[in-house]
Amino acid sequence: MTDNIYLPKIGRIVGINEETLGARAIKTFKVEFPNGDGFEHNCGQCAMLSMFGKGESMISIASSPLVKEYKQFSIMKMGRVTSAFHAAKIGDFIGIRGPYGNQFPLDDWKGRDLVFIGGGVGLAPIWPVIQTAVARREDFGKITVFYGARTSSDIMYEADFEKLKASAEVQLSVDSPEEGWPGYTGFVPANLMDKAPTPDNAIAITCGPPIMIKFVIQNLQALGFADEQIYTTIENKMKCGVGKCGRCNVGKDYVCVKGPVYSWAELKSLPQEY
Amino acid sequence: MSNPSKTTEVQTFEPRIVAFLCKWCSSAGSDLAGVSRIQYSANATPITIPCSGSVSPMYILSAFNKGADGVLISGCHPGDCHYMEGNYLARRKLYLVKELLQFIGLESERFRMSWVSAAEGVKFAEVVDEFVEDLRVLGPQNRLKAER
């Protein structure tokens, strides 16, 4: 019998970390597979998470592929399913199917500098790439991570950033002035221009709110990054995750299958429908 | 001609009624029935609403969709509405709902309206008892019930 692509595996929430508070709070969920039917994934892939009775949501896998025991998901409270996640407790069960989508071509980037530019919850999709790159530190040149949030309390993975500093340059920013803030004050694209990483032999990976991505890409281009050197992920409403339900397409591509990772060169050739 | 198996079914079938009761009169009336220790059928699930005029037809359709065997709306007598005219508006609106439900062939006994004041505990008990008896004869409501 073929696999039932719509039947989720059962996952169990074993850890919940409140990343940010507020109307659109973000929580990170650590999920294990009590039935031993976990799956491997690649950097950039997503999974369809279920809250039975509420529905499914496509969420990017925020943990490193090198971590096999559990998967991590950072979820912003937005609608029906994500609100159910935010109401969940440790020990609760969820449904999970995947992994879906393509991946960041990390192996193609060997020997190059990596510049990560994240904003808000957009850090989650690129976090596994950062983790993997750091774990394979000798494969890459300089690693720089730009990350911005509205305020210092909105910074995700705060503790992990401290550890990250050992192997990468970390450039944090907050949108508005804050007393005692040691990092940059201003929007992420501005911080990027301020630090002006070199495009030579570098790859830039960005994810965040659409408006941030737009200006980050403009600024990267101004810094001399070619379209092929810029990678981002896109999202659209998804239901099936397997290229059938017909709604997440950008032109001929179903993002759930062909995406979410695109180089700017590829994305430019697609119609703007995301 | 009586059908033996059907008779048994009628005897064991306990109709479920969703009763939307206005907070000022009928809900108080049902409380009175309770505190007066009047014996009457326990088949009605009461839902207290501010006024019979506040009943959306959606409540009624939804109750039938979720499997109610009967729906009762009860409010203050004409002239006694706490909001002056809510029950008059309800009367008109629910008349139309009743007509519509009959028109599509839902058994007409399944939707009922009553005026029960806070002092009419006995009447409330009678209304519910009568409703339950009529529903027992009809059997379970399957026409609008979700087939899930």
Add this chain to the structure above:
Amino acid sequence: MVNVEEIRGYAAGLLEKGEVKSVLGFRRGSASAFAEPCTLIEASDAASLVWDPTCLNNLALYLVKDRKQQAVSKTPDTRPVGIVAKGCDSRAIGVLLQENYFKREDVVVIGVSCEGTGVVDPRKLSAKLKGRTASRVTFDGADGINVSVYGDGTETVIPAREVLADRCLECRAATPTLNDVVFGETVEARGYNEPFHAAKEAEKVSEDERWANWEHHFDRCLRCFACRAVCPMCYCPECVVDSTTFVVTLGTSAEEKANRIRWCERSANTSESAVYHLTRAIHLAGRCIDCGECERVCPVNIPLRLLNTKLEKEAFEMFEYQAGHDIEQASLLSSFRDEDPNSFIR
């Protein structure tokens, strides 16, 4: 007889003088023998206007659509819109005015009297032709509808009575009462059928038969929502019964989205479709002006108009209320009389 040249001339005049920004009317389309809606911008376009018993649509829908577009436009064009309206269409405009959807000066009603003819019901025509397509449909001036059948080219004359829409057979006001100009003679309805005839017929059968009929119809519903989409009265930006129209803005909170009640599921099964259609019928009580559009557009021919006319019949008989007849009157469900029926209440 309505002279279509007069309608064209009037529409062209409105556009030429700049009294309206556009004129909603009918033209011949490529899709079928029936006329299609058009929006004229230039006076020179007016030559394409047609008027005949294939002008089925209630164009008041597009007044609503325009209103919605202007509401979100950064540069709204508030000039009036001209609209070709049959008797029933004008009543739709009447209800929209009564509900303050727009103002009288926002619309120029180019009334056209059906002169007691009415429009053809594609469903009845299909039944006559057993599913075959008509390539041309014209009124022969007497009591017949000329139909050319596609394929073999046969021409048949069908008595109007047999293919006119039920609403036209039952029509009480074939001439637009609300108008800025009327073309065609004011003709009393021909009285083919008494008002509410079809609904009264449907009432006559037993309860079990009525349910058997409606169960059959609800079960066939595809939930394409064409009945709602085409209805000028279904202007709510968000329909209470389904999620496809849930309005979400950047400011909508997660709680609002998460806690939204699903009154019926998306599944197109009998129970859910019943909730959808019955809710719609009740929401149109005292507002349905019997343009029959819901029934016309239904791809599987559910006789939806019956639900609405049943309620309009009750409104008329029990509450002396007629939708769209008086734009000053209080709406059916926001008013009452002491003598409203009470005997059904225990």
Add this chain to the structure above:
Amino acid sequence: MEKILSQEKLREWVDALDDCEVYAPAFADSVWNFARVKAGADIDLSHTNTIGSVKEFAFPQREVFFCFEKKDGVPVLTPTLPDPKPTVVFGVRPCDGRGMPRNDTVFNKEFEDPYYWARRNKLTLVGLACNQPHSPNCFCQSVGGSPHAEEGLDILMTDLGDRFHVKGVTAKGVEAMERGRDAFDAVSDADQAEVEKVHATSRSHSQRPLGNLDAIAEAIRESFDSPLWADMAQHCIGCGICTFLCPTCHCFDINDEVINPTTGEGERVRTWDNCQFPDFTMHTSGHNPRGDLGSRLRQRVSHKFLYFVENHKTQQCTGCGRCITECPVGIDIIAVLERVGQS
């Protein structure tokens, strides 16, 4: 396998399929639609085309994926893979027949859809060639089909007046014919000649032309940002008729339907969805990549005549004309393509 079947013996063949569920077009509620055939005598193949397409036999409007409930706090999922009886559908028009391989592609590519295939594998499609177009909106030949196309069908029947020519196209089709073998006669040379003549005549009827399909695809690609789409969708009411009736539209929604909120019991259900509805692509944030009717019309047309071609080298339209005939406001995909082509 090719055979001759007299009109009278059609019912005999149908009756021989008594271990199958047999469907055929029936005229009810003033419209042709597929209905269950209880006995061979009920079958009537004088239909034009059915209002619903044959896709619903493999892709029903509602499909339950699985039931969920909680046992001791742990969710238990029970898949509800369908296990239908073998189903034979008569009177399938070649346009609908050609729709099925296109749907097969969708439900096969990258991931195999077990629910679709559970039904599809049990399905035998008996086509009926169109001796003449049913409506001025038939355009099968303009999209690479023909009134007697065999693609997607298991059997093709051709009406020769008092008898049918019946051709088993696939092994499944031949098997269905074998079961009624006593009803069939051999094909004579005269029969053969007549079939060819009927087919040739059926192809000679004029249909609305589309022109070069490659050029159309290119024109659509070029017109993505064109204001033409909004203009052509000006009178669109945003209903689901065009897509729900389409033999190749396959978009769907997945929702959880709770049966008992207390026990957490419910079903995960697939239902048809439609690119013309506003929420189809709306993000949870409210952002909508296709927020207006123009972009949705563009999506429907582009999917059929550009994206599907780019992905699968063929149009996702078989020219049945339903979306044109049934559109309440006369939106005509041929006229749309003409305008896009001219722009």
